[in-house]
Amino acid sequence: MTQPSTPVRDADPATAPPTNLTSDPRGSHPSETTAISMRSLNGWYGSNQVLHALDLEIAAKQVCSFIGPSGCGKSTLLRWINRMNDTIPSARASGTLSLHGIDLLDRTLDVVDLRRRVGMVFQKPNPFPKSIFDNVAFGPRLHRTYSPTDLEELIEQSLRASALWNEVKDRLDSSALGLSGGQQQRLCIARAIAIGPEVLLMDEPCSALDPRSTASIEELIRELRATYTIIIVTHNMQQASRVSDTTAFFYEGRLIESGATDVLFTNPKNRQTEDYVTGRFG
């Protein structure tokens, strides 16, 4: 696969990952390094424990799928990685969860900075009621000032990277709400990558889309893999097997099995995994 350039981050040294990390995600063996790791991670909403002693390592610059029946804790786990759970007062967690050695459960962690490094795409496309241009420019404008030409360049690169540029280049000033569902979701992906994150979290990004839009998003995920660490929550077994390098199967808040996607789907070690991936339950 050809490696698309990463102008978003290269254009600005200030947004590059700090050098004092334990491992450099852009090292010589990117696929070897661990981006996210968790050790006996427990999570609660109020008194209800939704994550049970999770141990998992997620490699940098790969696509990892989280699969499992509804309510198994996949989305909760995802929302701990960029601390979106902070918006839920009753959410708490114990154990360790780290991104390149940074403790993500640290109460004093700068979540604004974390979310600049960990982008998120939601289940339902949620473009802002603004123009297409302003949607993509929203994140970059939060974090630094740009000259108009730099900003336009960044917007074009982000829209190209999310395979939307050709469809919207003539109407960047029209409202994002006029786009189709699939276009809106690709716009949300463009918006997320415009701030140059290291990790992209996708929470069932195709569940509200038709098959054709789904195909284009999946194609996009395969292309983005060269640049970003991607974690995708999905209910669609075929989708997981099509787009991901590794897969983790969750059931009732526990990690049942994880590993290379082709192994997990063709030769699962665990009986529950086999039942789930072959469609016998869930």
Place this chain on the structure above:
Amino acid sequence: MAAGVISTSRRMLSNRVFLWSCLAATMIAILLLSVLMVSIAIEGWSSISWRFLDSFASRKPAQAGIKAPLLGSLWVCAICGLAAIPMGIGTAIYLEEFAKRSRLKRFIQLNISNLSGVPSIVYGILALAAFVRFFGLACADEPWTLGDPESLFFIQFPFGPSVLAGGLTLALVILPIMIIASQEAFRAVPPSLRQGALALGSTPWQVVRLVTLPAAMPTIMTGAILAMSRAIGEAAPLLVIGGFLLVFQTPTNLMSDFTVLPLQIFNWAGRPQADFHKLAAAAIIVQLVVLISFNSVAIIIRQKLQRPLQS
């Protein structure tokens, strides 16, 4: 089986009855309004003239006009809006976007709901003590003044029965409505927009400034229209703080004496001479025109703000 079945014709009948009762309810409101408008128009139309708009009060009905109350109403409303709208929006932002669920928040919320039901004359009594007299605490005997009484920037403490005190009084009256309307507007903004902005690394204030406030603004403007419409029609609290019934000048600064249209109407309508009743009707027509133009301006602003939101 058959015992439980309600025939289609019977259901259609109750459907029609319901429809007609709803229509009748609507018609009663419209009918009453039309009767009011028509009777006012018949009585007051002949008195409307440029001279009527451009003259001060007089003992002779033929020479009396509404220059002072008309400009007084505009001054008071402008001050009221400048005070109440930002305060209402600010309170709503705090309660909806920042305050955590706590006993304090519930207490504030309960009191705002209660305050919106307090009769406006009670606010007049509060404002008389607070704004007009500063609770008798400061400069009670001799007002402390700042600036030239003739200039626009003249201020005195306490405010006395001035146009500033009047505007702030009405601000108190409409503040609860303004807060509740703004809160509803913020609640109507989809949470997914907040989440999207947060996930891009916005601070909570950036989320409000860039996403929720712009999205809530059209609805807030609607609330502001309703609140201001109520303010412009208030007479009782201004009567309590000492709004004057006969004023022979227009406001020149925040400390000017003032009267407003509802006070003038109240004054004229209470007189025995029929000619003054005609003037009252004419003043009511002017009041309605002012109200309608207020609302139209606000609707235009709202639509301007709404346009970028639509596809």
